[in-house]
Amino acid sequence: MSGEHFDLALQDLLDGRLNPDEQARVQAHVDECAECRSVLEDLRRGRAWARDGLPAADVPPDLVDDLRRRLDGATRSRSATWIGRRRFLAIGAGAVAAGLATAVYVRRGHDWPNEAIDAYREFRAGRRPFDAETPDPPALEAFFRTRVPFHTRVFDFGMMNYRLAGGRVDRLGGRAAALYVYAGPDNRHLVCEMFVGTLTELTEPSERREHNGIPFVIYRRGAYTAVFWPETNVLCVVVSDMPAEETIALAFAKAVKT
Amino acid sequence: MTDDLRARFEAEALPHFRAVFNVARRLTRRDEDAHDLTQEAFFRAYRKFDTFAPGTNCKAWLFTITYSLFVNRYHRDRRDPHVVPLDQHDEVPGRGSTDARHVPTPARAAVAADVETALAELPEEYRAAILLVDVEELSYEEAAAALGCPVGTIRSRLFRARKHLAASLRDYDMAHRRPR
Numbered sequence: 262m263s264g265e266h267f268d269l270a271l272q273d274l275l276d277g278r279l280n281p282d283e284q285a286r287v288q289a290h291v292d293e294c295a296e297c298r299s300v301l302e303d304l305r306r307g308r309a310w311a312r313d314g315l316p317a318a319d320v321p322p323d324l325v326d327d328l329r330r331r332l333d334g335a336t337r338s339r340s341a342t343w344i345g346r347r348r349f350l351a352i353g354a355g356a357v358a359a360g361l362a363t364a365v366y367v368r369r370g371h372d373w374p375n376e377a378i379d380a381y382r383e384f385r386a387g388r389r390p391f392d393a394e395t396p397d398p399p400a401l402e403a404f405f406r407t408r409v410p411f412h413t414r415v416f417d418f419g420m421m422n423y424r425l426a427g428g429r430v431d432r433l434g435g436r437a438a439a440l441y442v443y444a445g446p447d448n449r450h451l452v453c454e455m456f457v458g459t460l461t462e463l464t465e466p467s468e469r470r471e472h473n474g475i476p477f478v479i480y481r482r483g484a485y486t487a488v489f490w491p492e493t494n495v496l497c498v499v500v501s502d503m504p505a506e507e508t509i510a511l512a513f514a515k516a517v518k519t
Numbered sequence: 520m521t522d523d524l525r526a527r528f529e530a531e532a533l534p535h536f537r538a539v540f541n542v543a544r545r546l547t548r549r550d551e552d553a554h555d556l557t558q559e560a561f562f563r564a565y566r567k568f569d570t571f572a573p574g575t576n577c578k579a580w581l582f583t584i585t586y587s588l589f590v591n592r593y594h595r596d597r598r599d600p601h602v603v604p605l606d607q608h609d610e611v612p613g614r615g616s617t618d619a620r621h622v623p624t625p626a627r628a629a630v631a632a633d634v635e636t637a638l639a640e641l642p643e644e645y646r647a648a649i650l651l652v653d654v655e656e657l658s659y660e661e662a663a664a665a666l667g668c669p670v671g672t673i674r675s676r677l678f679r680a681r682k683h684l685a686a687s688l689r690d691y692d693m694a695h696r697r698p699r
Binding site for chain 1: 524526528544554558561562566630631637648677
């Protein structure tokens with residue numbers, strides 16, 4: 262075995278890429294050969310520096326927003342292509358108007374706290390009825406499974422004296438959202454929504470907190486409190502008009518570190 | 520149809536935005552270029568997302584697009600005076616002892632800066648290999664597909680890149696006994 266070839270076999274040993282026979286043979290050689298032990302140690306250190314010594318930088322918040330704006334444009338462009346060029350021209354004026362309306366909607370779409378609070382108000386006013394009415398969290402998770410493009414986690418809040426009332430497929434910031442509601446004592450309600458997003462996309466909050474290693478972003482708007490936190494690629498938000506600290510405590514109880 | 524595609528893209532591709540951004544930073548070594556490269560890579564990925572095979576590694580697929588764009592648009596190492604031929608390091612273990620950048624220090628920021636410097640000295644093909652395999656945890660096979668080269672090439676690039684980092688940062692190892 263040449264020196265170069267053996268060097269690579271040492272790396273294969275380090276990375277677990279050898280079959281048991283090869284592994285035993287290379288390991289036996291390493292046990293006998295100081296030079297190879299030194300090379301193996303260099304490889305191990307080099308790998309450790311790469312793995313542990315290069316922390317990931319945060320993404321500038323504007324970067325994702327800018328991308329989403331470009332994607333919005335591309336999405337509209339795909340739709341226009343599907344409609345067909347002649348028809349597109351025929352409805353040009355309408356499309357321009359729709360585009361402007363969409364642009365306005367997209368700009369508003371990033372004010373997720375207000376949208377989440379609006380969802381709460383509308384639910385309480387009876388304008389956002391449930392698609393599925395059930396007190397059973399697994400049943401509601403099953404309902405969402407085929408209807409939203411992410412995994413939902415519907416928590417049993419029985420221990421906090423809140424029971425699940427039901428849920429619906431909703432929209433938040435133009436994205437599919439799973440909305441579900443808990444009913445508690447004194448006619449209190451907690452509206453929860455889950456949707457694909459990141460904390461960096463949120464507007465400046467009233468307050469930021471951390472609990473059990475999870476970052477929480479809190480908005481107080483009049484009588485309402487909205488608390489956001491991330492779970493994998495999904496943002497969760499809870500909204501209520503109960504005292505702010507109670508809403509925050511329920512968010513802390515519901516959040517799971519991912 | 521487009522809403523579904525967009526929702527799938529948001530769910531499957533966007534969670535890798537930070538990883539792609541960080542690889543882009545370390546490939547281009549200029550924040551402005553990294554921003555452009557990341558944006559363009561994701562925009563292209565979205566336009567061809569209907570060709571992405573569900574169930575395969577989306578992050579590896581995004582790196583394939585990113586690296587292809589990088590090679591075509593930001594390929595600068597050949598005229599970059601800061602890149603050091605790897606042969607200079609192979610026989611000079613512990614060269615950091617004569618280099619002020621490698622004076623051992625407990626400050627984590629200083630250590631991180633020196634690791635970044637050692638990484639930046641690598642030719643881009645070696646840098647890309649170690650970023651994808653060791654930092655982003657792609658398999659050799661996925662990294663080979665992303666970088667458009669045989670698995671054996673990834674294997675040898677990784678070998679030399681790791682040896683380079685170990686040699687460049689040897690003083691830290693000796694001073695602080697890094698965990699392995």
